[in-house]
Amino acid sequence: MRHALALLIVSSLWAAAPPMPRFRWQNFTTADGLPDNKVFSVAVDGERVWAGTDNGLALYEKGKWKVFRPQDGLAHRAVLYVAVDKRTRDVWIATMGGLSRYSAGRFDTYTQLNSGLSNDVVYGVAVQDDEVWTATAAGASRLNTRTGQWTLYNERNTPMYEIWTYAVSPGKDKVYYAVWGGGVLEYDVKNDRWKDYNDPDGETEIVLFKDQGLIHEITTSVSYVEKDKIVWVATYFGASRYDGRNWRNFLDQDSGLPSNFLNQVKAVDGNRAWFSTDKGLAYFDGRNWSVYRPSLETGRPEMLIRDQAGSVTRIDVPSAPAHHYVYGVDFQGDDIWVATAKGLSHGIAVKAE
Amino acid sequence: MRRALTFAAVTAAVAAFAWLLAGAGAERYLSPIELALSPGGERLYVVCEGSDELAVVDVKSGKVLRRVPVGRTPKGLALSPDAKFVYVANSWSDTVTEIDAQTLAVTRTLHSGFEPTSVLVDREGKTLYAANRIGGNISVIDLASGGEPKRLAAGRGASYLVGSPDGRFIYGTHIYPNPGPHRTPPQSEITVIDTGRQAVTDRWRMHNVAGVFHAAISADGRLGIASQLRPKNLIPLAHVAHGFVIGNSLTLFGPDVGDSVQVLIDEVERYFSLPFGVAIAPDKRAAYVSTSGSDSVTVLDLDKLLSILRRSGARERARLANDLSASVKFVAARIAVGSNPKGIALSSDGARLFVANRLDDTVSVIDTGARKVARTILLGGPAGVTPERRGERLFHTARFSFQGQFGCASCHIEGTLDGLAWDLEPDGFGIDVVDNRLIEDVSNTGPFKWNGANPDLETECGPRTEKYFFRSQSYSPEQLADLVSFLKSIPRRPNRFRRADGEPTAAQERGKAIYERTRRKDGTPIPEASQCPVCHSGPDYTNRQLTDVGTGKPTDRSPLFDVPQLTNIFLSAPYLHDGSAQSLEEIWTVFNPTDRHGVSNDLTKDELNDLIEYLKTL
Known part of the structure; x- marks a missing residue:
């Protein structure tokens, strides 16, 4: 945001800013029962909230935290991603030591030794119908939960020249992978074919032609909106949106992104998305941007709103997410849950006055 | 690879044909196994x-x-x-x-x-x-x-x-x-x-x-x-x-x-x-x-x-x-x-209990008040009793073991297995722990036992069972013959991993090539003894020999084990002679560090997955 163009910053002027989601933030740390303050992932399952932390998996239910660690059957203490199968309510947990399924109190763990999983370092996991897709340090794995068959995808059978897959977002027709250093991979379910999307400028951090293609090769997250056929991409050097024909890229100097360093993007739909950055949580409604964070300078809660014209309004707010370094989010109706480097935050939606 | 699963497909087709013939020709026993009453109790579905x-x-x-x-x-x-x-x-x-x-x-x-x-x-x-x-x-x-x-x-x-x-x-x-x-x-x-x-x-x-x-x-x-x-x-x-x-x-x-x-x-x-x-x-x-x-x-x-x-x-x-x-x-x-x-x-008023008697094709109707069988419903089926049927009854009864504790079917549940490893033999406590094996279609897979000590089913099920398991009365020679007849008649259930059209999937085809390979990926020859089809050969994928594949434990009296058949191997976890491998993958990822149980350490993970996809079709 420091690199923004001409900014108009006005304090406490709600009326001047476009209406953007507002929240009252409730923050959870180890003092509240979280096993660790470094929260890598959050997943909402109805009234239940799962948090993947650096030291275990946590479940928030009925106002209390319950913690699961390896002695309970979890594959590894470091939980990098959590995904809920909405049909069965089983929870799939990506860890530094394998993939676990939590199903009604039972953990089943899949590792590279006891199963067909490609690698024990599992960064991402997602469920689409009967298939569980994982992003691992040695390529992609797909488990068919009806047949038990594993299918691996890597440099030998896809255009994946870098096998460090970081995140996955499946739909019924397409599956997208963020490959750290390898751009985005698209899997066509019907034709069983892979296609890659790369930065046309190569791996350089200089953007020569902004909307020519993917913003950068070092991708960290993808979010596919099947109904709109839009894929959003987060990288360490900006964000991208692809509609199957055209790319649109977002950088901090010409958008409301507070930083180009993105850990996650999570789409609401083809036009709206949430961005988890190292300098706050950002939301884009298709025109305007808002940022939620403790101020980088003072640590005081703040909300920034950037309108379509580029004017930025800084609003003093009573609360903010636990930290400006944000790993990821998930939605609970109009509420949002935010995984940060220093705690888990619950953004309780506040109706505009 | 069109031929890849040809043998398996033909085997399955022959089995299916035989099954059809059996169904079309000889009348089969009904073997009632479950039943339910209509709400009014006038009908019994069996x-x-x-x-x-x-x-x-x-x-x-x-x-x-x-x-x-x-x-x-x-x-x-x-x-x-x-x-x-x-x-x-x-x-x-x-x-x-x-x-x-x-x-x-x-x-x-x-x-x-x-x-x-x-x-x-x-x-x-x-x-x-x-x-x-x-x-x-x-x-x-x-x-x-x-x-x-x-x-x-x-x-x-x-x-x-x-x-x-x-x-x-x-x-x-x-x-x-x-x-x-x-x-x-x-x-x-x-x-x-x-x-x-x-x-x-x-x-x-x-x-x-x-x-x-x-x-x-x-x-x-x-x-x-x-x-x-x-x-x-x-x-x-x-x-x-x-x-x-x-x-x-x-x-x-x-x-x-x-x-x-x-x-x-x-x-x-x-x-x-x-x-x-x-x-x-x-x-x-x-x-x-x-x-x-x-x-x-x-x-x-x-x-x-x-x-x-x-x-x-x-x-x-x-x-x-x-x-x-x-x-x-x-x-x-x-x-x-x-x-x-x-x-x-039970009838809705609790007065009558209907019991499906699987091995005599009847239903007992118990008067629960009197606590005795009031009548027996005959369901039909063959009038005579074949040796296989007599053997099946012997297999499922516990009356031969000491005080009626258990029978063959207590561990081979419904003719399968129990998923457990047992410390069975009179070889000292904790010695020779053995995994329970599937017993479908085993007539041509002798010798039996993991140490191959029993050359045939008569030995496996006769003196051994009497002395070491049942600690009680022995089968008569006629009974033993019946029991063996039944064991030989246990069919192989359909394989779930073969496609209906008989064609292999791409992964199965690749896996078969790995199974049959004679050279490592670097081109060096694989010793014959380490090639999968040498030991796992023939229609049941066993050469019926004893082999040391490096899986012996200090508690095993010998590192030589009977080469197990691989048919329907996907059913029978855990694996290896003592059940120490929890999955097919672990046979190679954990228990084959020096390539003695086939050459697997030059395989990538996806190649090992392909091999397993093929094994699941056998």
């Missing part, structure tokens, strides 16, 4: 797994009204809530047959997971649940569309379902224990499904329990009873005299008992083997358990049993799990029925 039929019996006359052909090896049935349809789980067809109860016409064939064993329709009549034994899961089938929108993870060997009286929950039991660390007590579970959410919401752990069969829930929903086996496989099989082999047991659960509790139905000097079917009287004063290895039904006085439990503290309740003296306090009667009693059903 699942006949031997003849692939649903027998419909007029209860009053005892006459079989119709035998409706269904799919292969049907195992379970359920009625829709309005009783207009009967659903039959066809375990070898992976289907459910829908039958119009009025016309007895087959109206639909629904598809389920691998080996549906029981079915249940929810109270609204909209959803059918099928427990898939091989799949280890539960199919959720939408009866309007006939599709299966989701499949729920259950435990290993998911087999039997029972609903709560209010329809809110379904409880699933499993005939095999869940996978666990090597040489640790077996653990099973009751899988609890919330029918409103159509999701598994709880799993009740069952400690020291392996095979679990039927469960029943009392009419008030406050008491559940599940029949089960408590194997003592971690200690040597040297304590038959003390009852330390398998406990024939029940788990009681629900608000009436608080924390679940296990009780033995055995007595100090008399055992009641293989508890299977369970029914609870409408007034909850009695419960009935078929003991299929003892040809009887055990009647429990629930007033007494619940009173004992209410008076017992936690320590006393825990002790009941192994207390052979307890059952005399709550067992009201043992009622002799036909051979190999399996499924049971």
Whole structure:
């Protein structure tokens, strides 16, 4: 945001800013029962909230935290991603030591030794119908939960020249992978074919032609909106949106992104998305941007709103997410849950006055 | 690779043809295994797994009204809530047959997971649940569309379902224990499904329990009873005299008992083997358990049993799990029925108990007031008894073992396995722990035992069984011949991983090439002894030799082991001679560090996956 163009910053002027989601933030740390303050992932399952932390998996239910660690059957203490199968309510947990399924109190763990999983370092996991897709340090794995068959995808059978897959977002027709250093991979379910999307400028951090293609090769997250056929991409050097024909890229100097360093993007739909950055949580409604964070300078809660014209309004707010370094989010109706480097935050939606 | 699975496909085709011929020619035994009464009690529906039929019996006359052909090896049935349809789980067809109860016409064939064993329709009549034994899961089938929108993870060997009286929950039991660390007590579970959410919401752990069969829930929903086996496989099989082999047991659960509790139905000097079917009287004063290895039904006085439990503290309740003296306090009667009693059903007033006698094709009707068999319904089937049928009865009975503790089928459950490793032989405690193996289609796979000591089935099942297992009376030569005839007749179940068109998948084709390769990836030759098809050769994928593949343990007397057949290998986890490999992958990722069990260490992970995909088709 420091690199923004001409900014108009006005304090406490709600009326001047476009209406953007507002929240009252409730923050959870180890003092509240979280096993660790470094929260890598959050997943909402109805009234239940799962948090993947650096030291275990946590479940928030009925106002209390319950913690699961390896002695309970979890594959590894470091939980990098959590995904809920909405049909069965089983929870799939990506860890530094394998993939676990939590199903009604039972953990089943899949590792590279006891199963067909490609690698024990599992960064991402997602469920689409009967298939569980994982992003691992040695390529992609797909488990068919009806047949038990594993299918691996890597440099030998896809255009994946870098096998460090970081995140996955499946739909019924397409599956997208963020490959750290390898751009985005698209899997066509019907034709069983892979296609890659790369930065046309190569791996350089200089953007020569902004909307020519993917913003950068070092991708960290993808979010596919099947109904709109839009894929959003987060990288360490900006964000991208692809509609199957055209790319649109977002950088901090010409958008409301507070930083180009993105850990996650999570789409609401083809036009709206949430961005988890190292300098706050950002939301884009298709025109305007808002940022939620403790101020980088003072640590005081703040909300920034950037309108379509580029004017930025800084609003003093009573609360903010636990930290400006944000790993990821998930939605609970109009509420949002935010995984940060220093705690888990619950953004309780506040109706505009 | 067109030829890749050619042999397997031909074998399967021949088997299917033989099966068709058998069905078309010789009349098959019916082997009734489950039954259910129509709401008014006028009709009895009987699942006949031997003849692939649903027998419909007029209860009053005892006459079989119709035998409706269904799919292969049907195992379970359920009625829709309005009783207009009967659903039959066809375990070898992976289907459910829908039958119009009025016309007895087959109206639909629904598809389920691998080996549906029981079915249940929810109270609204909209959803059918099928427990898939091989799949280890539960199919959720939408009866309007006939599709299966989701499949729920259950435990290993998911087999039997029972609903709560209010329809809110379904409880699933499993005939095999869940996978666990090597040489640790077996653990099973009751899988609890919330029918409103159509999701598994709880799993009740069952400690020291392996095979679990039927469960029943009392009419008030406050008491559940599940029949089960408590194997003592971690200690040597040297304590038959003390009852330390398998406990024939029940788990009681629900608000009436608080924390679940296990009780033995055995007595100090008399055992009641293989508890299977369970029914609870409408007034909850009695419960009935078929003991299929003892040809009887055990009647429990629930007033007494619940009173004992209410008076017992936690320590006393825990002790009941192994207390052979307890059952005399709550067992009201043992009622002799036909051979190999399996499924049971109570009339709505609780006055009559119907028992499917699987190995004599009859149904016993017990007058529960008099506690005796009032009449026997003959279902039909062949009049004579073949050697195979006599052998099958010998296989399932426990009467040959000391005090009737167990029979062949106690470990080879329904002719399969129990998922356990045992310390069997008289070789010293803790020596030569062995994994239980599948016994389908084994007639040409001798020698037997993991150390290959028994050259034929006669030796395997004769003196060895008498001396080391049963510690009791021996089979006569005629009986032994019958038993062996039956063992040789156990067919191989359909492989679930071959495509219907016989063509391999790409992964299977690649896996076959790996299986058959003669050179490492760097081009160097693989020694003949390390090539997969050399040892795993022939129609059963065994050369029937002893081989050292580097998997011997310090507790094994010899590192040489019988090369196991690979047919339907996907069924028989755990693996290796002592069951130390929990999955097929672990055979190579954990237990083959120096490439003695085939050359696998030059394979990438996806290549190993391909190999396994091929092995699953054998």
